[in-house]
Amino acid sequence: MSIDIETARKVAHLARIRVEEAELEPLTHDFNAILGFIEQLGEVDVAGIEPMVSVTPMRLKRRDDVVTDGDQQARVLANAPDAREGFFAVPKVVE
Amino acid sequence: MMSDLPKMKIAEARDAMRRGELTSVELTEACLGAIDAADALNAFVHKTPEIALDQARQADERRKASEEAPALNGIPLGVKDLFCTRGVPSQAASKILDGFRPEYESTVTRQLFDNGAVMLGKLNMDEFAMGSSNETSTYGNAVNPWRRRQDDAALTPGGSSGGSAAAVAADLCLGATGTDTGGSIRQPAAFTGITGIKPTYGRCSRWGIVAFASSLDQAGPMARDVRDAAILLQAMCGHDPLDSTSADLPVPDFEAALTGDIRGKTIGIPREYHMDGIPDEIEALWAQGRQMLADAGAKIVDISLPHTKYALPTYYVIAPAEASSNLARYDGVRFGHRAKLAQGDGITEMYEKTRAEGFGNEVKRRVMIGTYVLSAGFYDAYYNRARKVRALIKRDFDEVFAQGVDAILTPATPSAAFGLGEMADADPVQMYLNDVFTVTVNLAGLPGIAVPAGLDGQGLPLGLQLIGRPWEEADLLNTAYALERAAQFVEKPARWW
Numbered sequence: 243m244s245i246d247i248e249t250a251r252k253v254a255h256l257a258r259i260r261v262e263e264a265e266l267e268p269l270t271h272d273f274n275a276i277l278g279f280i281e282q283l284g285e286v287d288v289a290g291i292e293p294m295v296s297v298t299p300m301r302l303k304r305r306d307d308v309v310t311d312g313d314q315q316a317r318v319l320a321n322a323p324d325a326r327e328g329f330f331a332v333p334k335v336v337e
Numbered sequence: 338m339m340s341d342l343p344k345m346k347i348a349e350a351r352d353a354m355r356r357g358e359l360t361s362v363e364l365t366e367a368c369l370g371a372i373d374a375a376d377a378l379n380a381f382v383h384k385t386p387e388i389a390l391d392q393a394r395q396a397d398e399r400r401k402a403s404e405e406a407p408a409l410n411g412i413p414l415g416v417k418d419l420f421c422t423r424g425v426p427s428q429a430a431s432k433i434l435d436g437f438r439p440e441y442e443s444t445v446t447r448q449l450f451d452n453g454a455v456m457l458g459k460l461n462m463d464e465f466a467m468g469s470s471n472e473t474s475t476y477g478n479a480v481n482p483w484r485r486r487q488d489d490a491a492l493t494p495g496g497s498s499g500g501s502a503a504a505v506a507a508d509l510c511l512g513a514t515g516t517d518t519g520g521s522i523r524q525p526a527a528f529t530g531i532t533g534i535k536p537t538y539g540r541c542s543r544w545g546i547v548a549f550a551s552s553l554d555q556a557g558p559m560a561r562d563v564r565d566a567a568i569l570l571q572a573m574c575g576h577d578p579l580d581s582t583s584a585d586l587p588v589p590d591f592e593a594a595l596t597g598d599i600r601g602k603t604i605g606i607p608r609e610y611h612m613d614g615i616p617d618e619i620e621a622l623w624a625q626g627r628q629m630l631a632d633a634g635a636k637i638v639d640i641s642l643p644h645t646k647y648a649l650p651t652y653y654v655i656a657p658a659e660a661s662s663n664l665a666r667y668d669g670v671r672f673g674h675r676a677k678l679a680q681g682d683g684i685t686e687m688y689e690k691t692r693a694e695g696f697g698n699e700v701k702r703r704v705m706i707g708t709y710v711l712s713a714g715f716y717d718a719y720y721n722r723a724r725k726v727r728a729l730i731k732r733d734f735d736e737v738f739a740q741g742v743d744a745i746l747t748p749a750t751p752s753a754a755f756g757l758g759e760m761a762d763a764d765p766v767q768m769y770l771n772d773v774f775t776v777t778v779n780l781a782g783l784p785g786i787a788v789p790a791g792l793d794g795q796g797l798p799l800g801l802q803l804i805g806r807p808w809e810e811a812d813l814l815n816t817a818y819a820l821e822r823a824a825q826f827v828e829k830p831a832r833w834w
Binding site: 245249250253254255256257258259260261269272273275276277279280281282283284285286288291292293294295296297298300302303305314317318320321322323324330332333334335 | 438439537538552578584646649651661669673678682683684685686687688689690696704705708710719723725731764780781807
């Protein structure tokens with residue numbers, strides 16, 4: 243299966259990565275090289291095989307549903323590109 | 338005149354400090370000097386001399402105060418940039434994390450520091466650990482201290498833990514942390530003539546390590562020999578409640594397991610790892626390794642791992658799929674880079690411009706491939722199919738271990754280190770082939786170790802890989818120790834930097 247430029251454009255948007263028009267064609271070419279490589283998996287007989295969920299059979303640990311952390315607003319915001327009045331600031335989302 | 342102290346092995350430095358013949362400050366200062374003289378290697382990308390000397394002084398104080406100093410007391414190490422270290426730049430070699438200084442410490446580095454280790458700085462790597470040559474780093478290439486004979490061409494130290502490998506091989510630090518998602522500890526270790534082990538998935542906590550592909554990522558040590566790798570791994574492992582996939586199992590004494598006695602062990606040689614296009618030198622080295630283990634008293638058996646050829650394509654579905662989810666967090670809101678916005682730009686433009694500016698080409702490619710294989714209509718055909726093939730790859734290993742195989746011997750890489758820039762025009766799949774021998778181990782969650790075993794015709798190091806049973810790193814390290822003793826690899830790169 244190979245993809246076209248329109249599909250590449252759509253995938254870039256889904257991934258929220260801006261791709262300039264001129265870059266779409268080489269990107270499509272790279273995608274197709276990788277997808278061509280992945281196509282080999284179609285040869286494998288996977289009838290009756292369950293998709294792997296966890297590489298090691300283990301029960302994930304559970305812990306008590308209690309507050310163990312918090313009151314660290316300044317540290318949470320310390321690396322924000324834009325923080326105001328104790329919040330992350332972003333461009334207007336709702337008109 | 339450069340000091341010889343940074344050439345010491347961890348075990349030697351530890352013992353010398355215990356005997357009172359060496360202080361951590363002396364050793365740390367010598368390493369800092371070696372690092373400053375090695376900028377041409379571009380291995381250390383954030384130097385932390387103040388932290389290092391402070392930790393070294395504390396280690397020396399601790400030693401004075403008590404006979405019972407911790408295992409790594411005063412040992413100077415380098416830390417891969419993928420590990421979050423509190424207050425110190427930690428940016429996974431990505432522009433998108435420019436300026437990020439974590440407010441917390443990764444579990445692995447915290448455990449190393451709790452064991453007395455000294456941090457010399459952060460080490461170069463491929464961006465988000467996506468690469469096999471350290472050429473995708475925002476800091477520029479790390480350079481291999483090894484060169485071909487009569488040839489000044491700069492070679493790759495491998496990747497993604499290229500800075501860690503270069504730093505250990507060039508004697509800038511006594512050991513380093515690495516991480517391995519498809520071969521990122523073992524391939525650079527092999528390219529630089531050092532030892533690197535990726536433990537069983539779940540041995541080392543992933544907490545505080547920038548995530549690439551969470552079902553495959555594992556931390557591990559890179560060191561000058563098997564004993565040093567065992568000492569470092571001991572301190573890095575253990576259960577962590579902050580990582581739900583961290584195994585709540587006792588950690589054995591790895592160093593104590595190094596007897597070199599492998600009589601009666603069964604070593605498997607997988608026939609599918611004889612691949613077209615692999616240089617004769619690597620086949621010959623593999624055959625020598627087989628003979629060395631046989632001479633040490635192991636029983637050698639030919640085995641089959643029939644789904645081997647599907648490991649790389651499986652990896653290149655699963656790893657990008659997980660990466661596309663993990664890297665969704667880089668949105669320009671909470672940390673790192675945010676693009677300058679134009680008048681009228683909304684939140685979608687902020688995401689798209691930030692990620693376009695912040696991610697390099699290989700990262701973008703993988704995030705988009707991952708987005709595609711997870712998208713509606715393709716999820717079953719690609720992602721679910723890959724997870725089924727992954728189950729078959731693991732079953733291949735389960736079956737040979739059930740037949741009594743203790744460890745599997747393979748080459749570590751399909752070539753020696755190649756030139757920086759040499760792969761620039763190749764399509765991405767060519768670069769992916771670097772991991773052909775290592776990636777199966779991540780997909781099956783197994784421990785794997787690369788041990789230097791010889792030089793090729795151009796004077797470059799080549800490594801062999803041993804793959805162990807899950808949770809049996811102690812036994813694997815001992816087999817590696819027997820191989821190391823037989824191979825007697827002592828060559829070092831000639832200093833040109």
